[in-house]
Amino acid sequence: MSETFKLSPFEIEEFTLANGLRVVLNPDNEIPVVSLAVYYNVGSRNERDDRTGFAHLFEHMMFQGSANVPKAGHFQYIMKAGGTMNGTTSSERTNYFETLPASQLPLALWLESDRMRSLAVTQENLDNQREAVKEEKRLRYDNQPYGQIFDLINEMIYKNFANSHSTIGSMEHLDAASVEDVQDFFRVYYAPNNAVLSLSGAFDIDEAKRLIEFYFGDISSQPLPSELDVSEPDEVALTFREWEDPLAPFPAFLIGWKIPKRRSHEFNALYLAGKILYDGDSSRLYQKLVKGDESVIQLFGFTDERRGPSSIFIGAIPKPEEDLSAIRETIMNEISDLATHGPTPSEMEKIENQLVNDAVRMRQSSMSRAQQLAEYALYDGDPKLINTDLDELLAISAEQIRMAVAHFLNTENRSLLSVVPAGQG
């Protein structure tokens, strides 16, 4: 790795409108496109216990029209201007974003401001989107082999309802959602002072400021919702569960651990430990299980980062005749080894190069930049973290990784979900 290599800092300007809307601007004229991201500080963690899935259903309603935009007009305005758009919901936030030719910046701001100001909700549109969301649930979860395992293990890892319940929700709760629920949710959570707007790409800063003030400046602020308690004890809610999956062709298992919040030293160290354990063909578990023992068809792992207690997962689909407990023992042995001896110098070099490579590639896309900026602004109150996040990760030492693995990847805060095929063959 070149010692002299240094990424140039992003040009970032941030300000807050009188109504509390936080704005982040990142001009970059390399390609004549512009990306807008609006992040609302509401996710499934804010849901009532009789309205699971509501934050996501609400996200769908944001495409169903507002005072000056007809139903589905949002899609159509963006697409006929040559843009792409979408929205997503997680436990932490709901985001809406679009990328357009640079000349269409006013359109993007108009569309986002119209729905922030004046979402129009009808019973008919709610019923229609309820059906679309149910089909999304069937498509992604209910009709997929292993499709429900991540929702199930979250219920095992977390004790606090805010953290444990699924983002897609239950069919019963989706059925129960009313137009009044949608209106209340909009008023409480979709206020300008509960959101961040970020813009990245080819635009003139002064023009962008003027347009943002024009479109968003007089949207009324609202009293902020009360602080949410997402705290968790260290131990998981349930350490073992067997799940009969009617669609799974093979047995499988998923292990999850409860770990500290995103951007803590411990979380960062465990994120890097994950790279060592399961990322890529040279990772330890790939070499042990897919190669070596040749016992596993598919191995995967990832971290789920949240503002509160977070999690890390390792899962495997073993070959049908294999002993699942032996595979789990191999995984735990490899974790013990990492907890005892720490990463090797060559593993640390790999992590360093991968982090730099990822950071450089992220910079290519105006949408990636806009989203990252919005996330730092919303979660940490500081979009400029985008200029130091790489250094933050590179500063994690081998010893910190070893200690985090030793402390957190043990059995007390571990949940094991065993998947048993239960189909008719």
Add this chain to the structure above:
Amino acid sequence: MDQELRNSPPAPLAPVAFDISKPFETALDNGLRVVIVESKRLPIVSFRLSFHSGDIDDPQGNIGLTSAMTNLMTEGTDNYTSLQLAEKVERLGASLSANSSYDFTTVAASSLSFYASSMLDMMAEITLRPTFPENEVDLYRRNTVEHLKFQRSQPPFLAAEQAARAIYGDHPYARVSPTPADIEKITTAALKKFRQQRLIPNNAIFMVVGDVDRDEILGQIKERFGDWETGSKPEPVNVELPSANGSRCIVVDRSGSAQSNIVIANRATARLTADYFPILVMNQVLGAGASSRVFMNLREEKGYTYGAYTRLDLKRLAGDFEATAEVRNDVTGESLKEFFYELERIRTDLVGDEELADAKNFLTGVFPIRAETQEGLTNLLLNQKLYGLDEDYLQAYRSNVNAVTAEQVLDAAKKYVRPDEASIIIVGDAEAVVPAAAEYAPSVEIYDTEGSMRTDN
């Protein structure tokens, strides 16, 4: 006054020009075409070494050999074991892989630009000196057989398998994957011989896009690939495509399914067609995106599905049109009805001016977005070269889109959207969907998830 101005969509700002400059192109003495685009924007580089042969060029009796070869090229070479290779590449934070499609085979690498020459070394290693070790081939065979079983639990695979068979008959395009019996036949000896025959410089393109110096990188490519021996290109596939055989209805019985996966498919045309731009615009109107007709109808009006789309998959020798949606079981029949309504409508009514303009604006507007990342730009350029599109294809793309007329859209729909010849494929619970399906075809053929026709009905 502000309020009034905000009642309707604002006018755009002045347009900003966007151009893709034409790449530098040359050829080595052994026939290897080299295409280079210098881009100093960020310190990264993308490489592609692509061959004009793919899965359809698998030898008779050795189906699956091309994909086995690409999967195993990274599993051991003269100078590296599988593990050493993975460690070397990942230690650079880079990626290196080989893969095949129906028509092409590609070795791909990307890295920080200061590792460019190391990545060229590794590309040469896996392309010119793979050893296909016995133990790795054995592991590949066993894992692939399990993977094939796994695929059969997934509705999109089952639908694609039946659709390809219905459209392409005995042509190699009908094979969406090899069979376990094909996989058992793959050996080290066969792979070595095949690699030597197929990976030849005079049937290949080497593309570099990124932060490189043109002459320097060309010199490095010559050093590593200049002595590579030429060979003879594979015989062109010479299998008759089936003639249109009327509408069929195929149900794949996946009991307990929570949804029906619907595919309505007919044969269309190959990629190199004079109708390409009318087809592109027609499909944008009909079903390519979230503002297209079938999505607006089946999802936004009816709520039958999370997404309904159409696509045209135009390959080198032939292509197909497909309309797809995943719907709840009890609206399978209604969904077919709405699909057929839209497929007929695009064939009979001229598309209106506004809808036509919207579709064109989308296609021309997203063009720079697709070229925003280096990988995106590389893929645009590589496709142009692999299909042998015009020299100014990327430069003229937007004006070609804009030139399409409503009459051309209608004509393209009549030629390539053929509900009268289309096959209907439904993956779902047979008991729940057969009655609805039966209304749309003279008979319903029922298959199991293993791909065999059920004989009990």
